[in-house]
Amino acid sequence: MEILLKGKSILVTGGTGSFGKKFIRYVLDNHNPRRVIVLSRDELKQFEMEKDFNDRRLRFFIGDVRDKDRLYRAFAGVDYVVHAAALKQVPACEYNPFEAIKTNVLGAQNIIEASIDCGVKRVIALSTDKAANPVNLYGATKLCSDKLFIAGNAYAGNKDTRFGVVRYGNVVGSRGSVIPLFKKQRETGVITITDSRMTRFWITLEQGAKFVLDCLANMHGGEIFVPKIPSMKLTDLAEAIAPGCKQEYIGIRPGEKLHEVMIPEDDARNAIEMDRFFVLKPQFPWWGGGNWSKGKPVPDNFRYSSDTNTSWLTIKELRQMVAE
Numbered sequence: 001m002e003i004l005l006k007g008k009s010i011l012v013t014g015g016t017g018s019f020g021k022k023f024i025r026y027v028l029d030n031h032n033p034r035r036v037i038v039l040s041r042d043e044l045k046q047f048e049m050e051k052d053f054n055d056r057r058l059r060f061f062i063g064d065v066r067d068k069d070r071l072y073r074a075f076a077g078v079d080y081v082v083h084a085a086a087l088k089q090v091p092a093c094e095y096n097p098f099e100a101i102k103t104n105v106l107g108a109q110n111i112i113e114a115s116i117d118c119g120v121k122r123v124i125a126l127s128t129d130k131a132a133n134p135v136n137l138y139g140a141t142k143l144c145s146d147k148l149f150i151a152g153n154a155y156a157g158n159k160d161t162r163f164g165v166v167r168y169g170n171v172v173g174s175r176g177s178v179i180p181l182f183k184k185q186r187e188t189g190v191i192t193i194t195d196s197r198m199t200r201f202w203i204t205l206e207q208g209a210k211f212v213l214d215c216l217a218n219m220h221g222g223e224i225f226v227p228k229i230p231s232m233k234l235t236d237l238a239e240a241i242a243p244g245c246k247q248e249y250i251g252i253r254p255g256e257k258l259h260e261v262m263i264p265e266d267d268a269r270n271a272i273e274m275d276r277f278f279v280l281k282p283q284f285p286w287w288g289g290g291n292w293s294k295g296k297p298v299p300d301n302f303r304y305s306s307d308t309n310t311s312w313l314t315i316k317e318l319r320q321m322v323a324e
Contacts, residue, residue: 004217011037011078013065013111014085016045018174019126022205023082023212028055039063039074040085065107071114078118080216083111083125083149086142090130090255093138104141105148112152116161124216125149127167127224129201129260129306132267136255146224150282153222162221166212167262169201169229169306172321178234179241179322186242194252198234199259199306202313203227204321211277218291222282226262226271231309232318240318263304271298278304 010027012020015038024036037059040046046060063070065085075081086104087093093100108125115123127146130139152163170177185191203211207229215225238247252258263271263278270281272295279292313321 005031005033005080007032007034008079009033009035009037009077010080010082011039011074012082012084013039014083016040016042016049017084018171018205019084019208020082021049023084023209024058025053026206026209027213028053028057033057035059037061037074037078039065039071064103065110066102068110068114071110072118075114075118075120079121081111081115081120081123082212082216083108083123086126086145088128088138090136090138091253093141094136094255097137100137100141104138105144108145108148112148112155112163115163116152116156116159119159120161122216122219122221123149123152123161123163124212124219125163125165126212127165129167129169129262130257131167132261133264135257138255150222150224153282154284162219164215164219164221165224166208166215167224167226168203168208168211169260169262170203171208172202172204172324174205178237182238182241186245190246190248191238191242192248192250193234193238194250194256195258196235196247196249197258198252199231199309200234200237201229201260201262201306201309202232202318202321203229204324220287220291222284222287223292224280226278226280226304228276228278228311230311230313230317231306232313236313236315237318240315241322259305259307261303261305263298263302265301265303268298268300268302268304271302272296273298 014020035057039061061074087100128142131142134140134143146165149163149165211227272279274295
């Protein structure tokens with residue numbers, strides 16, 4: 001990893017977000033890049049991040065993934081791109097579908113074309129468990145984005161640019177997660193839960209950042225990487241955050257699932273299992289497996305779902321993750 005990043009130029013779209021800041025901090029602290037470029041829309045967040053990080057290797061670009069011309073300027077001389085920018089709030093995407101498509105789908109197309117034309121070596125796009133068998137617009141746009149990035153490897157032709165996707169679950173400490181809501185509600189003594197049966201995959205920001213870096217280093221081009229991460233019951237999370245509070249069940253919201261899936265049965269035919277993650281192989285005739293030849297195919301009808309997971313977080317472990 002040190003050899004991969006040393007002296008290189010890395011660009012992170014949505015770099016002022018929860019993941020972007022954690023990822024950039026980890027790269028700057030543990031590796032030696034020549035520069036790290038933050039591409040995002042909010043000048044105030046960039047100003048605050050610049051003061052907080054105080055690192056000469058950081059560069060800041062005001063821009064939007066919808067603006068292809070701006071991407072061409074930003075991507076000049078860039079070796080690696082981590083694409084984290086997205087509209088990701090499920091209700092907001094349902095209410096503003098055109099905007100979600102412009103950012104999450106057309107923005108992905110712009111990233112692909114700019115990366116190929118500017119000679120970017122590797123691109124990793126962040127996906128979500130909601131892209132597997134999507135039931136809401138956000139998930140549907142991210143599924144389209146995943147398909148575009150995988151197809152981008154064929155679209156690149158004889159160029160050297162390679163694309164991969166990382167798909168994982170809910171992130172502890174990210175903006176918009178349920179944890180801040182529970183912390184606020186515990187002051188009232190009542191925690192609202194949509195359904196007592198609900199389960200979710202869970203990962204920390206640091207785990208996500210490290211996993212993305214590992215995938216960037218080892219990708220062959222065309223993979224969807226799925227980490228093996230634990231599940232938790234939403235009722236247990238509520239108890240971990242607000243012990244003793246009353247739990248009130250309010251019903252599932254539009255576009256919400258009882259359980260999240262990261263590998264559906266139909267995708268499992270192309271999945272191989274490694275020690276710490278799964279790889280969904282692309283259906284390219286030129287794809288030889290790269291670093292994944294030692295992986296084993298998953299069983300028929302395999303499904304990686306939060307309710308049938310073999311790894312579960314206890315209330316004590318949840319509290320520790322939240323505290324960190």
